[in-house]
Amino acid sequence: MNNLEAIICHAEELCRDRGTRLTTKRKTVLSGLIHSQKALSAYELIDICKQEFGTTIPATSVYRILEFLESEQLVHKLNISNKYVACSHITCSHEHxxxxxxxxxxxxxxxxxxxxxxxxxxxxxxxxxxxxxxxxxxxxxxxxxxxxxxxxxxxxx
The missing domain is CATH 3.30.1490.190 (Ferric-uptake regulator, C-terminal dimerisarion domain)
Structure with missing residues (x-):
C-alpha cells in the first residue's frame, strides 16, 4: 500500500468513526489535494481530478466536497488565497x-x-x-x- 492509499484508508476510518462516509468523489478530491502537495483552488482541483484520476467533477460538487472535508478536519481552507490544502495530520492519532x-x-x-x-x-x-x-x-x-x-x-x- 502506498502512502496516498494509506492516508485515504485512514481518512475513511475517521469518517466511519464519526458516522460519515468518504464517498468515491470525496476520496478523489482528497487524493488530488494530497497528491499535489500544495494549496489548490476548487477549479485547480477539478483539473487535477480530471488529469490525474480521469474523473470529471462539477464545480458545485467540488465546493460541497471541500466543505465536507473541511468539516471532517481532513482539509483546511486558506483564507488568504481562497485555496485548500490537505491536513498534514490526517494519520495522526493525537490532538493538535x-x-x-x-x-x-x-x-x-x-x-x-x-x-x-x-x-x-x-x-x-x-x-x-x-x-x-x-x-x-x-x-x-x-x-x-x-x-x-x-x-x-x-x-x-
Missing amino acids: GTPQFLICNCCNKVKEINVSKSAIGELQESAKQVGFQIMSPQIEMNCICKECTAEEQEYNS
Missing part, C-alpha cells in the same frame, strides 16, 4: 494545536505547523486589549520556501 500555515508565494507549497496554546493566548490577550476578539486563531503567513529561494538566488547569480 492551532494550525499555522506557511504558504510559499511562488509555488503555493504549504507547510502546516502548530502554534502553542500560550502563543495563541498571548495573541488573544493582545487583541482583547485593543478591543478585538479573535474569531479564528488559524494563522496564515506568506512566505517563500527554500526551493524557491534557491531558484531565485540561482536566477539572480
Whole structure:
C-alpha cells in the first residue's frame, strides 16, 4: 500500500468513526489535494481530478466536497488565497494545536505547523486589549520556501 492509499484508508476510518462516509468523489478530491502537495483552488482541483484520476467533477460538487472535508478536519481552507490544502495530520492519532500555515508565494507549497496554546493566548490577550476578539486563531503567513529561494538566488547569480 502506498502512502496516498494509506492516508485515504485512514481518512475513511475517521469518517466511519464519526458516522460519515468518504464517498468515491470525496476520496478523489482528497487524493488530488494530497497528491499535489500544495494549496489548490476548487477549479485547480477539478483539473487535477480530471488529469490525474480521469474523473470529471462539477464545480458545485467540488465546493460541497471541500466543505465536507473541511468539516471532517481532513482539509483546511486558506483564507488568504481562497485555496485548500490537505491536513498534514490526517494519520495522526493525537490532538493538535492551532494550525499555522506557511504558504510559499511562488509555488503555493504549504507547510502546516502548530502554534502553542500560550502563543495563541498571548495573541488573544493582545487583541482583547485593543478591543478585538479573535474569531479564528488559524494563522496564515506568506512566505517563500527554500526551493524557491534557491531558484531565485540561482536566477539572480
